[in-house]
Amino acid sequence: MKRRHIVRRSVAAAFVLTLAIGVTAGSGGAKGPQSTPASGGTLVFGASNDPRILDPALASDGESLRVSEQIYETLVTTAEGSTEVIPQLATEWSATEDGLAWTFELQQGVTFHDGEPFNAEAVCFNFDRWHNFSGPLQLNSGAYYWRVIFGGFAENDPESDAPETSLYESCDAVDDDTVILHLTAPSAAFLSGLVLAPFSIASPAALIEFDADSASLDPDGNPVPQGTFGTEHPVGTGPFKFDSWIRNDRLTLVRNDEYWGEPALLDEVIFRPIPDNAARLQALQTGEIDGYDLVDPLDVATIAGDSELQLIERPSFNVGYVAFTQTFAPLDNLDVRRAVAHALNRQAVIDNVYGDSGEVPLEFMPPSVQGWTDDVTIYEYDPDAARALLEGSGLELPIAIDFWYPSAVSRPYMPDPQRIAEAFASDLEQVGFDVNLQSAPWTPDYLDVTLSGGAAIHLLGQTGDFGDPETFVGTFFRTDSPQWGFDNPELRQALEDALRITDLDERTAAYEEINRTIMDFLPGVPFAHSTSKLAFRANIQGFVASPVSTEQFKTVSIGE
Amino acid sequence: MLRYAARRLILAIPVLLGVSFLVFAWTRALPGGPAQALLGERATPEAVAAVERSYGLDRPLFVQYGKYLERVLTGDLGLSVSTQRPVLDELRERFPATVELSLAAMLFAVGLGIPLGVIAAKHARRSLDHVSLVGSLVGISMPVFFLALILKWAFAVKLGWLPSIGRLDVRTDLHRRTNLFIVDSVISGNGTALWDAIRHLVLPAIALGTIPLAIITRITRSAVLDVMQEDHVRTARAKGIAPRLIDRRHVLRNALLPVVTVIGLQTGLLLSGAILTETVFAWGGLGTWVYDAVGARDYAVLQGGILFVVLVFVVVNLLVDLGYSIIDPRIRVG
Numbered sequence: 001m002k003r004r005h006i007v008r009r010s011v012a013a014a015f016v017l018t019l020a021i022g023v024t025a026g027s028g029g030a031k032g033p034q035s036t037p038a039s040g041g042t043l044v045f046g047a048s049n050d051p052r053i054l055d056p057a058l059a060s061d062g063e064s065l066r067v068s069e070q071i072y073e074t075l076v077t078t079a080e081g082s083t084e085v086i087p088q089l090a091t092e093w094s095a096t097e098d099g100l101a102w103t104f105e106l107q108q109g110v111t112f113h114d115g116e117p118f119n120a121e122a123v124c125f126n127f128d129r130w131h132n133f134s135g136p137l138q139l140n141s142g143a144y145y146w147r148v149i150f151g152g153f154a155e156n157d158p159e160s161d162a163p164e165t166s167l168y169e170s171c172d173a174v175d176d177d178t179v180i181l182h183l184t185a186p187s188a189a190f191l192s193g194l195v196l197a198p199f200s201i202a203s204p205a206a207l208i209e210f211d212a213d214s215a216s217l218d219p220d221g222n223p224v225p226q227g228t229f230g231t232e233h234p235v236g237t238g239p240f241k242f243d244s245w246i247r248n249d250r251l252t253l254v255r256n257d258e259y260w261g262e263p264a265l266l267d268e269v270i271f272r273p274i275p276d277n278a279a280r281l282q283a284l285q286t287g288e289i290d291g292y293d294l295v296d297p298l299d300v301a302t303i304a305g306d307s308e309l310q311l312i313e314r315p316s317f318n319v320g321y322v323a324f325t326q327t328f329a330p331l332d333n334l335d336v337r338r339a340v341a342h343a344l345n346r347q348a349v350i351d352n353v354y355g356d357s358g359e360v361p362l363e364f365m366p367p368s369v370q371g372w373t374d375d376v377t378i379y380e381y382d383p384d385a386a387r388a389l390l391e392g393s394g395l396e397l398p399i400a401i402d403f404w405y406p407s408a409v410s411r412p413y414m415p416d417p418q419r420i421a422e423a424f425a426s427d428l429e430q431v432g433f434d435v436n437l438q439s440a441p442w443t444p445d446y447l448d449v450t451l452s453g454g455a456a457i458h459l460l461g462q463t464g465d466f467g468d469p470e471t472f473v474g475t476f477f478r479t480d481s482p483q484w485g486f487d488n489p490e491l492r493q494a495l496e497d498a499l500r501i502t503d504l505d506e507r508t509a510a511y512e513e514i515n516r517t518i519m520d521f522l523p524g525v526p527f528a529h530s531t532s533k534l535a536f537r538a539n540i541q542g543f544v545a546s547p548v549s550t551e552q553f554k555t556v557s558i559g560e
Numbered sequence: 561m562l563r564y565a566a567r568r569l570i571l572a573i574p575v576l577l578g579v580s581f582l583v584f585a586w587t588r589a590l591p592g593g594p595a596q597a598l599l600g601e602r603a604t605p606e607a608v609a610a611v612e613r614s615y616g617l618d619r620p621l622f623v624q625y626g627k628y629l630e631r632v633l634t635g636d637l638g639l640s641v642s643t644q645r646p647v648l649d650e651l652r653e654r655f656p657a658t659v660e661l662s663l664a665a666m667l668f669a670v671g672l673g674i675p676l677g678v679i680a681a682k683h684a685r686r687s688l689d690h691v692s693l694v695g696s697l698v699g700i701s702m703p704v705f706f707l708a709l710i711l712k713w714a715f716a717v718k719l720g721w722l723p724s725i726g727r728l729d730v731r732t733d734l735h736r737r738t739n740l741f742i743v744d745s746v747i748s749g750n751g752t753a754l755w756d757a758i759r760h761l762v763l764p765a766i767a768l769g770t771i772p773l774a775i776i777t778r779i780t781r782s783a784v785l786d787v788m789q790e791d792h793v794r795t796a797r798a799k800g801i802a803p804r805l806i807d808r809r810h811v812l813r814n815a816l817l818p819v820v821t822v823i824g825l826q827t828g829l830l831l832s833g834a835i836l837t838e839t840v841f842a843w844g845g846l847g848t849w850v851y852d853a854v855g856a857r858d859y860a861v862l863q864g865g866i867l868f869v870v871l872v873f874v875v876v877n878l879l880v881d882l883g884y885s886i887i888d889p890r891i892r893v894g
Contacts, residue, residue, distance in 0.1 A: 044730055052644055225644070247645070248653060248844040250730045270730045274842040275852070278709060283725045283842070285717045 041558040042268040043540070046280045046292035050247055050273045055212055055230030056197040057130055058137060060144035062549065065197040066293075067271060070253055070553055071113075072200030072236030075104055075123070076191065080544040081315065083368050083467025085191055089118065089201060089237065090179075095502040099186025100169075106177045110260040112203035113241045120173035125204040127171045127181065129213065136215045137225075138162050148465050149193035186500040188507055192468035195550055206235035239264040239554035248273060264554035265542070284309060284535055290558070291536035291543070297355045303535050310538050314545040316359070316366045316529035319472060320413035320461035322424065323524040327485035328401070328456035335393045337522045340457070341379035343386035343431040346527045349423050353416050354530055361526035363515045365472035368547040369464070370504070371511025376519040386431040398434035404450060404458035409442035413461035413530050420527070421459060453482030461528075467548050469511040470499060473518060484523050491517055565878060572874040579870045580632070580863065584625050587859045628863070637867075638860030640853075647864040650849065655868070656739035657727060658845035661837070662830035664761045665769035670823060673773045677780020677819075678812070684785055692777060699774030708767035708840040715763060723760050725842040732756045764841040768834050772826040779822050783815035790814075816887055824880030831876060832869040 051064035056072060059065055077088040090104040110118035130146045131154050137143055138153055138160035146153075151163035167190060169182040183190065193199065207213070211227025225231075234242045237260070240253035251271040255264045272289060274280045277296045283289045285306070295303065295311065303309045322344065324331040331337060346360045363376050390397060405421035414420060418439070425435040438455070440446040450458045460483075464471040470478075478495040480487050494517065498510040534545060542555040609618070631638065637647035680692040716724035727741055728734060734753040737744055742761075745753035787793060788811055796806050833847025846865060853861035 042731070050643065246736075247643070247650075249726070249728070252730075272726070272730055272842075273844075274725055275848065276839045276842060279725050279840055279842045282709075282712050282717055286720065286724045288723060288725055288729075 040265070040267050042270060043266050043291070043553065043556060043558065044270045044272055044289045045553075046274045046283055046289035047251075047271045048273070048275055048280075048292075048294060051251065051271075053225065053230040054234035054242065054245075055202070055225065056200045057126075057133075057146065057202075058142050058225065058230065059198060060140075062293075063271070063273075065549065066551070067251060067253070068197040068200060068234075068236075069238075069550060070240040070269060071234050071238045071242055072197065072202060073238050074195055074197065074199050074201065075106075076194050078195050078467060078546055078548060078550050081546060083192065083195075083370065083547055085195060085467070089123075093191075095188075099188065099500050099502050100183050102181045102183070102191075103174075104179045104181070106179060107260060108177055110237050111258060112206070112237055113235045113256060114203050114206050116203050116205045116235075118201065118237050119176045120179045121176075122204050123179045123201055124171035124173045125207075126201050127168065129207065130199075131166065131168050133213070137213065142215070143198075145193075145196055145198035145465070149190055149196075149199075186502070188502050189466070189468040189470035189474070189499060192470075193466045195548065196466055197550070200236055202229075203235040206233055209233075239552065240269060243268075259554075262554070265557040266553060269553050281535070284537065287537065290540050291534060293532070293534045295533040295535045297357050299535075300356065300533060308538050310536050310540075312534045312536065312543060312545050314532050314534065314549070315368045315547040316531045317368065317467075317547040318413040318461060318463040318530060319361055319364055319366060319526050320411070320420075320459065320528040320530070321361075321364065321524045321526040323450070323458050323460055323483065324522075325450075325453050325456055325458070325483060325485040326523075327453055327482075330393070330395055330399060331401075331456060332486070333393060333395075334522065335389045336395070336399070337525075338379065339386040339389035339393075339431060340428065340433075341386075341522060341525045342382045342389065343427050343433075344424050344525055344527065345381045345427050346525075347381060349420055350528060352423070353419055354528060357532065358528050358530045361529050363519050364476060364524075364526050365469055365515070366464070366529045366547065369467060369469055369472065370508045371469040371473075371515065373512040373515055375512070376516050378519075379522075379525070383427070383431050390432045397432040398429075399432060400434045400436065401428075402438050402456040403428070403435045404438045404440070404446070404455035406442040406446040406459070407439040409446075411461060412463055412532070413528055414459060415530070417459055424527075451481070451483045453485050464548070469514075473511070473514060474499060477518065477523065486523065488521060491521065565882065568878045568881070569874075572871075572878075575874060576867065576870060580629070580867050581625060583863050583866045584628060585621060587857075587862050588621060588624070632864075632867070637864035640858055640861045647860050650861070651864065651868060653739050654844060654846050654849050657843060658831060658833050658838075658847070660727075660740050660742060660761065661764055661768060661834070661843060661845060662827060664765035665830055666772060666823065666827055668765050668769035669772035669776055669826070673776030674780050674819065676773075676777045678784055678807075680777065680781040681784035681788065684781075689781075692781070696774035696777050699770045702770065703836075704767055704771065704834070705836040705840050707770060708764070708837055711763045711767055712840070722763050724763070727757060727760050727843065728753065729756050729760075764837050764843060767840070768830065768837045772823075772830070775822055775826065776819060780815065780819050783818050784811055787811045787815045813887065817884065820883050820887060821880060824876060824883065828873045828876035831872045 047063045047066070049063050051059070051067050052061050053059050053064055054067060054071065056065060056068035059068060073089050075088060075090040076085050076093070078084060079086045089107050089110065091107055093102060093104045095102045104123070106118070106120060106123065112118060116122075130143060131150070133143050133146070133153055134155065135157055138157050140147065147162055150167045152166040153162060154166070156162045156164065165184065167183050167185060167187055169184045172180040172182070174180060207229055210229035210233040212225065212229035214226045231245070239256055239259045239261070241256045243252040243254045245251045249272070253269045255267055257263065274283060274289070274292070277299070280289070280292045281296075281299050281302070284292060300311065303311050322340070324337055324340070326332040350358045350360055362374055362378060363372065365372055390399065403421060403425050405417040407418065409417065421437060425437050428435050440449060449455050450460055462472060462475065474495055477484070477491055478499070480492065491514070494510070494514050498507060498514060501507040501510055534543070536543060539559040541557050541559050543551070543553070544555065545551065635648065637651070639645065640647055640650060643650065676692055680689045683689045712724045715722045723729065732753050734741060734744055734750060735748045737747060741757040742754065745751070745757055793806060793810050796810050833845050833850060835847035835851045837843065838845045838848040846869065849861060850865040850869070852858070853865060
């Protein structure tokens with residue numbers, strides 16, 4: 001009897017230990033014995049498509065950025081498996097008290113693939129290049145991420161619809177190894193933005209020689225770079241060099257033997273476009289490819305059950321939420337909002353709609369972002385408490401309310417809006433609401449009605465652009481928007497202040513406090529963080545998934 | 561015959577014009593529109609209007625269409641939004657891929673279908689015929705993607721005999737001139753690439769050729785049966801001509817007429833791209849290209865691709881009609 005008890009306890013301990021290892025490893029890492037990784041070999045990665053362009057400053061699609069991550073490097077990057085900012089081409093950095101000037105000390109002895117030196121001038125050349133993008137390159141289909149992080153350009157093209165002001169002012173090359181970036185306003189979020197591949201430092205000589213900046217507009221209004229920089233001559237400082245690209249067939253990178261850091265283990269990485277999910281899985285099973293991203297949730301069981309394959313989970317970087325537009329009474333009543341939070345059986349929705357690719361959030365941002373805390377008010381599923389709150393509010397039951405969802409669309413954080421909405425509507429009806437389900441096509445109708453404040457309760461969400469709380473809570477609540485229909489000056493001010501704090505610890509504390517405030521005020525109920533998975537052959541080691549997809553293949557190796 | 565061909569080609573012009581206008585109008589009617597696609601889904605209506613003005617998207621449809629026609633006639637099919645490459649360049653890569661796959665599939669279907677049909681006719685209403693009937697029914701009713709997945713699962717995943725995706729192994733080098741890989745590897749004397757290209761063709765060709773195979777088998781069977789009962793065959797038999805000679809000269813040749821019609825129609829269909837087969841085998845042909853363009857609101861590809869597919873249809877149909885007169889000299893075209 002006693003013995004069985006001990007066995008059970010040790011099993012439980014082993015389970016907890018496994019979980020802990022899973023968590024500390026960022027759910028990444030390859031399985032199998034961690035023997036010394038064998039050097040060399042070719043990794044074939046199944047991409048969902050060809051990249052659009054290998055000039056990351058003009059790219060915003062995942063496949064372009066994935067390849068760019070290997071060829072280029074940024075001043076700062078993220079620690080493996082998290083959004084913590086760590087050095088890459090910059091060894092250290094500091095900001096002035098007012099947050100307007102950022103000094104970066106640069107890594108020495110780095111050369112671009114074309115043999116040109118990497119130095120402060122090269123850094124300034126790139127920043128000035130982005131800031132001076134003109135004409136079609138300013139469009140969202142061009143320098144999308146510059147617009148997200150820095151806003152406008154030196155001279156905005158009237159047709160670009162770019163933000164009026166720019167965060168960027170100028171760049172000073174103090175000496176070869178020191179750069180100062182001057183900003184027009186304090187923003188701590190910009191550092192997290194700089195980890196993204198679009199802020200890669202490219203070889204100025206190659207940018208000029210291969211005419212990266214002249215673009216024309218095609219008759220349908222899309223920017224088309226005229227040079228060959230982004231198609232045939234991408235030159236960065238990264239662990240892999242561009243070798244060749246046969247469209248719709250293969251894109252080959254080879255190891256950069258002159259790499260300044262620890263060189264890549266693989267000889268070659270080949271990206272092979274396979275748009276169909278089932279085809280990618282079978283190609284992985286036959287060994288025609290060694291890995292692929294965005295595994296179909298339906299295939300997870302197949303892969304998990306195959307000893308020759310492995311799954312790697314990418315930490316969530318999104319949030320789906322139920323929003324309240326408080327201009328619709330009685331949603332301005334906190335008790336009513338809390339009643340909704342207790343009424344929604346979010347775990348059931350996760351289990352039924354997301355499978356094992358989702359979790360119930362505690363707040364409006366995923367755990368991988370700094371400032372996330374579990375010390376917030378948690379709203380357990382409790383229909384009785386919900387009903388009690390409604391009855392205590394003195395309102396006449398049932399309360400009639402519109403509940404909106406987008407029709408015929410699937411978003412990463414909301415794979416099946418209709419099923420989610422129907423489940424939530426039935427939860428709400430059980431505690432005393434009379435729900436009127438409404439739907440509209442995602443764009444433009446649904447976004448119009450929800451963002452302009454025309455939908456009382458509605459489903460929406462956000463996938464983060466960069467590893468900073470600003471991309472979640474800042475985007476939602478820093479300015480008062482008709483979507484939420486409330487004015488909370490303290491919350492707005494707190495977010496405005498936090499944006500300017502350049503000290504990391506202070507900043508983290510500020511956002512933790514903000515998250516507590518938000519979850520007490522309850523402007524909406526976050527219901528899902530969805531995760532995605534990558535699949536690899538079992539002999540592939542050393543791949544670590546990043547929530548913001550800044551993944552380098554230099555640590556990857558092919559085992560026995 | 562030449563005059564006939566020329567007249568048919570001239571008649572194709574209004575067809576192409578009509579189709580191009582329909583496609584043009586239809587893409588303009590899709591929700592969102594190019595300006596919206598350009599600015600993103602949260603663009604303000606003012607910005608959308610500004611962009612539409614500057615690209616002439618606010619002008620009457622006929623004016624826009626005229627501009628488009630002008631460009632097409634100079635060989636400019638525009639640029640693909642999703643890949644930022646000229647549509648014509650993509651067409652040069654994708655059409656050969658489709659041609660190679662279609663021809664391989666038709667080779668499989670015709671090479672197997674005609675003998676099977678003849679055998680079934682010779683054994684009409686006996687067990688071999690019934691087997692062939694059931695086989696054809698299964699072939700016609702089996703969804704292509706399902707068959708493809710099963711073929712891949714069996715021959716690529718489980719047995720490991722054949723590759724499951726693409727046209728060449730990523731480690732096979734080939735100098736690409738025509739983008740017909742079989743042709744390219746023969747031209748460059750590259751035996752490795754030739755073998756690799758053939759291995760990659762087998763499964764998709766079988767998957768794609770199964771429906772035409774079933775149809776050709778059935779048509780051949782009934783055509784042969786019909787001809788076998790005709791007077792001239794009975795006369796030939798009465799004259800004591802060797803049965804094999806009768807089959808070849810008197811039966812098969814006459815029976816081939818409807819079969820050729822079917823082969824022509826099927827080839828035209830296959831050449832317009834096989835979305836499912838291409839998708840499952842990551843083949844990169846016309847079908848997936850045009851299909852993906854719908855989702856990506858890639859107007860240039862949609863317009864150029866569909867226009868080209870229609871042209872292919874017209875040409876294949878013409879070839880079939882010309883083919884009649886070769887098989888049956890009694891048919892005079894013109």
